[in-house]
Amino acid sequence: MNISITQTSYIEAKVDKTSHLASKEDLANAKTDMIKWFVGLFIALALMIIGLYFKG
Secondary structure, three states, X not given: OOOOHHHHHHHHXXXXXXXXXXXXXXXXXXXXXXXXXXXXXXXXXXXXXXXXXXXX
């Protein structure tokens, strides 16, 4: 099997482009962080709406 220099550089460039992608662990951590933010914002928004309801 004869691999030329251009094919090798193409393969190295392809591997280099995928080195910055997130791992499964990174995605799982991001998912839990997003759930925490959504729940916190939902609770804050619900309390604001309830406060406005009782004020008026």
